Each structure stands twice: as C-alpha cells, then as structure tokens.
Amino acid sequence: MPQNQSDGGRVSRETELAFDSGVGSSAGVSRETGSQEEQQSWHPAGVSRETESKSGRGNGELDTPIARAARAAMTVRGNSDDTWPRPTECRVLSVANQKGGVGKTTTAVNLAASLAMHGNRVMVVDLDPQGNASTALGIERDEESRSIYHCLVEDAEIRDLAQPVPDIPNLWCVPATIDLAGAEIELVSLVARESRLKRSFTAFDNSELDYILVDCPPSLGLLTVNAMVACEEVLIPIQCEYYALEGLGQLLRNVELVQSHLNPSLEISTIVLTMYDARTRLASQVADEVRQYFGDLVLNTLVPRSVRVSEAPSYGQSVMTYDPASTGAAAYMEAAREMAHRAKTGVGN
Numbered sequence: 502m503p504q505n506q507s508d509g510g511r512v513s514r515e516t517e518l519a520f521d522s523g524v525g526s527s528a529g530v531s532r533e534t535g536s537q538e539e540q541q542s543w544h545p546a547g548v549s550r551e552t553e554s555k556s557g558r559g560n561g562e563l564d565t566p567i568a569r570a571a572r573a574a575m576t577v578r579g580n581s582d583d584t585w586p587r588p589t590e591c592r593v594l595s596v597a598n599q600k601g602g603v604g605k606t607t608t609a610v611n612l613a614a615s616l617a618m619h620g621n622r623v624m625v626v627d628l629d630p631q632g633n634a635s636t637a638l639g640i641e642r643d644e645e646s647r648s649i650y651h652c653l654v655e656d657a658e659i660r661d662l663a664q665p666v667p668d669i670p671n672l673w674c675v676p677a678t679i680d681l682a683g684a685e686i687e688l689v690s691l692v693a694r695e696s697r698l699k700r701s702f703t704a705f706d707n708s709e710l711d712y713i714l715v716d717c718p719p720s721l722g723l724l725t726v727n728a729m730v731a732c733e734e735v736l737i738p739i740q741c742e743y744y745a746l747e748g749l750g751q752l753l754r755n756v757e758l759v760q761s762h763l764n765p766s767l768e769i770s771t772i773v774l775t776m777y778d779a780r781t782r783l784a785s786q787v788a789d790e791v792r793q794y795f796g797d798l799v800l801n802t803l804v805p806r807s808v809r810v811s812e813a814p815s816y817g818q819s820v821m822t823y824d825p826a827s828t829g830a831a832a833y834m835e836a837a838r839e840m841a842h843r844a845k846t847g848v849g850n
C-alpha cells in the first residue's frame with residue numbers, strides 16, 4: 502500500500518512491502534484522484550467503472566450453477582475479467598453474532614476473499630482470541646507475533662500489523678493471537694476502553710481500502726463493543742436452524758445501545774443466511790422468518806452447508822481458493838457480489 506501519511510518514517514519496510522504486494526497497487530495513487538492511472542491500477546483487466554457494472558450477470562452470460570462454478574474457478578486462476586464496483590469510500594463492517602458457530606468467521610473470510618478476487622482491496626481484522634480468521638487466511642503466528650491485541654492494548658498501528666494473505670492479492674489480515682483472550686480484562690482499566698479499536702481505525706488511513714471486515718468473537722463483551730464502535734455497519738450471519746433467532750434480540754439491543762451512547766452512525770446493513778440445508782423445511786422456515794423481520798437487509802443468496810467450506814480452514818485457505826467450484830464457494834461469491842453491488846447503489850449504507 503502506498504504511503505501517503507505523514508508517519509512514513511514509522512512505517513516498517515516489512516509492512517510497506519506487504520501492502521505494496523497487491524496486484525494492481527500503484528504507489529501514491531489515492532481514491533480521490535480518480536485518475537485513469539488509478540482505474541488501471543485498481544482494475545487489472547483495464548475494466549472501467551462503467552463497463553464493469555455490465556460484466557457478469559445480465560450481459561448474456563449463462564447464469565446457471567455450472568456457469569457460476571466455472572466462472573469462480575476461472576477467477577481463482579486469474580482468468581476472469583469480472584471486476585465488481587468499489588464503494589465510494591471504505592466500508593467498515595463488524596461481522597457479529599454472540600451465538601457461537603453460526604458462520605461469522607467463515608463468512609468474513611470468504612466474503613473478503615471473493616471481494617479481493619474481484620478488484621476490491623480488503624482487510625480482515627481478526628478480533629477473536631480463537632484466531633480462526635487468521636488461521637483460515639493462512640497467517641502464521643507464534644508467541645512472539647504481534648496482533649490486534651497490540652493495537653488495542655499497546656497502541657500499535659494497524660498499518661504495522663496487517664499482513665498480506667498468501668495467494669490472494671488485494672487481501673490483508675490483521676491477525677489475532679491468544680493474547681487477545683486477556684485483552685477483555687486488560688481493557689477494563691484503560692481510558693475509553695470501548696473506543697480503543699476506533700482510535701486505531703481513525704489513525705489508519707483507509708482511503709485505499711474498499712472493505713474492512715472485523716471478525717468478532719461469540720460474545721457481546723468489550724471486544725465486540727469495540728468492533729461496533731469502530732465500524733459503521735454490522736453484518737450478522739444467521740445460521741438456518743431452530744435456535745438461530747434466540748439471542749438475536751439481545752444482539753439488536755446491544756447494537757441500539759452502541760448507537761445511542763457510543764456510535765450513532767452504526768447500522769445493521771447486511772444479514773447473511775448460512776449453513777442452509779435445502780432438504781429441511783426448518784431451514785426455509787427460519788430463512789422466511791429472518792426475511793420477514795429484516796427485509797431487504799438479508800442477502801438473496803443462501804449459503805448452503807458444504808463440506809468443502811468446513812474443510813478449507815484446515816488447509817489455511819478460504820473455500821474460494823481451496824475449491825472454487827464448490828457450492829459453498831459459488832454461494833459466497835454470489836453473496837459478495839450482492840454486497841459489492843449494494844455498496845454501489847447505496848442500499849444498506
């Protein structure tokens with residue numbers, strides 16, 4: 502990533518290289534310039550903002566599951582010219598649900614990978630002591646590793662902590678380490694403990710990123726509150742099963758509390774239905790109920806239960822690279838496409 506901050510002297514060479522390694526990055530080009538140079542740098546295939554919206558669906562291409570899977574596979578192999586619109590400014594989203602195992606991390610990682618594969622520049626911030634997002638993105642860590650913990654508790658800079666994700670240009674990850682497990686307690690005694698992440702985000706020039714996705718832990722504690730204070734949008738993954746809606750009320754109340762006391766610009770912008778099993782009536786009942794309640798916030802795409810999705814993290818990969826032709830990869834690709842196009846039209850913003 503180009504250095505355009507006055508803190509250039511403090512940016513380590515390692516990080517500088519890390520950010521500069523993205524395909525199509527171009528030193529010194531800001532989003533504001535909107536120059537041809539920028540368009541070329543952000544759109545490796547040379548597709549302009551106008552033409553790109555006509556790419557993909559709606560231009561006569563087949564829109565069948567097989568065609569989508571083929572396109573997904575082509576994208577991963579670098580043969581796709583299907584670039585998606587970029588938001589006018591960086592969208593900063595918390596991926597949150599205090600219920601465990603509903604697909605927060607899987608959703609954050611695979612949406613991020615899909616967006617990055619289509620010309621967006623994306624950073625995943627792993628805010629969960631379990632470090633699942635870091636593992637799934639193939640970020641190696643040990644006891645010495647610096648992580649989001651150092652940003653929250655020791656004021657390290659986001660820019661210095663972000664690492665490029667192997668094999669996926671345009672994607673970075675700020676990892677989590679087990680230190681983060683103690684952060685919730687350490688934060689209690691710090692000034693403005695709910696705003697530590699916001700402080701770091703404010704100090705970080707995100708103008709050259711399109712998305713920051715913060716993967717939250719399964720709780721409504723201080724880490725999740727920090728995420729909600731630092732973000733403008735909340736993305737809630739909901740698992741299509743019986744207990745899915747339990748606890749959702751508490752999550753919504755928490756969002757309201759953060760809105761009224763700490764971050765008035767926070768809003769729930771996106772709901773993703775995960776682990777959908779089309780064979781059960783229950784799954785479709787849950788999906789219908791969620792759609793009735795949240796309306797247009799719910800993405801049309803249903804992410805199916807897919808073995809390949811669950812296998813991918815053990816190979817340190819997103820399913821987008823592990824098996825791009827799988828149903829799970831195709832669904833996350835579609836979900837990310839919806840997000841990208843909503844950003845352009847302003848729905849949910």
Ligand SMILES: Nc1ncnc2c1ncn2[C@@H]1O[C@H](COP(=O)(O)OP(=O)(O)OP(=O)(O)O)[C@@H](O)[C@H]1O
Pocket residue numbers: 600601602603604605606607608629631633717718719775776777804805806807808810811812814829
């Ligand atoms: N679409 C899917 N198909 C099959 N398995 C899935 C799918 N989505 C997620 N999983 C699996 O379900 C488990 C929980 O998913 P994930 O870790 O993304 O949830 P989470 O909400 O982040 O969990 P936690 O609350 O512990 O952070 C993981 O083993 C994951 O691989």
Ligand SMILES: [Mg+2]
Pocket residue numbers: 605606607629633716717718
């Ligand atoms: Mg998780």
